Amino acid sequence: MSDLHIRCTTPSDIDTVLQFWRDAAEGTSISDDHDGVARLITTDPEALLLAERDGILTGTVIAGFDGWRCSAYRLAVHPDHRRQGIATALLEAAEQRFITLGGRRVDAMVLEANERAHHTWVAAGYQREDHWRRWVKPLTQS
Template structure:
């Protein structure tokens, strides 16, 4: 993974991120637009993490913290780069961010129909809380 670089998104990355999500992310969010991503980056500049390899965007995760709970959204890896540890590296970076901010619990929003993602979250140490339909992990 030495050639993988993880960094925070900048406003100049918005169009690239939106194109990436159309190709790599499962499902579309109502906030998948320029204004929504710009608001995220402006409000919490460290929340949108990007994984790049050789200057190419290969993965994303939104690592949001509201002062109470940590939330992970839009964990996505490009189909051509899956099963190479990118999601793991992104979540490790997200967890480091959360710990630095004082977070103690992570909630991950995962589509019900995305069975491949369920396996990914489970192998990363998260467990499913069926009554809330989310995946969680204590830090």
Template sequence: MTDLEIRHATLSDIDAILRFWREAAEGTSITDDHDGVAGLIDRDPEALLLAVRDGKLAGTVIAGYDGWRCSAYRLAVHPDARRQGIARALLDAAEQRFLALGGRRVDAMVLEVNTQAHHTWAAGGYHREDHWRRWVKSL
């Protein structure tokens, strides 16, 4: 896939990213707004990875590392570009980032109802751990 560019998001990408997530990502988050994405980019400019093809956003993944855990969020590929290796390329880039930072294991947030995503993650070598549950509180 030589025509695919994987790069870090910048502040000028935020509006396009938010539009992309509304079209390509499953579910929404309290941080799916300009301030939320800007805060991520300001805090960790290399965390939000974009797959760009022909100048258009084709996929995203957030590869967050806090010094303890590697976490993958918002793996999304545009519906017209699925099954072309874009998710794999994004996961490879995220995993390379984690390895460079000293990460040892990746946790991925995947919606239960998004069974299509389950196949993508499994194909990437990830497995589900049923003995954990996510606990959240909005601030």
């Protein structure tokens, strides 16, 4: 994996990341737009990690930390690059970030229907807590 490079997102990466998520990620969110990603990397410049090989974006993960909880979102690897350790490398980078920040537990948001992703998270040592159900409400700007 020496040819894999993991780095933080810059503003010039936003459109590439959005296209990548359309191609590689399962589903989208209302915050998956230029303004949403720009706000994320302005608020926390180290939160969105990119994996690149030969200058090509191959994977992403959002490693968010609010001072209390560590949250992992948008772990995605391009279909042409799966099963090469990219997701593992991204999760290791995210976890190292969390440890550096003083985090103690990672909560991961994973689509219920994405069985392939479930296997990835289990292989990385994560456990599903069925007793927790997330309740969400999209916020609208007034």
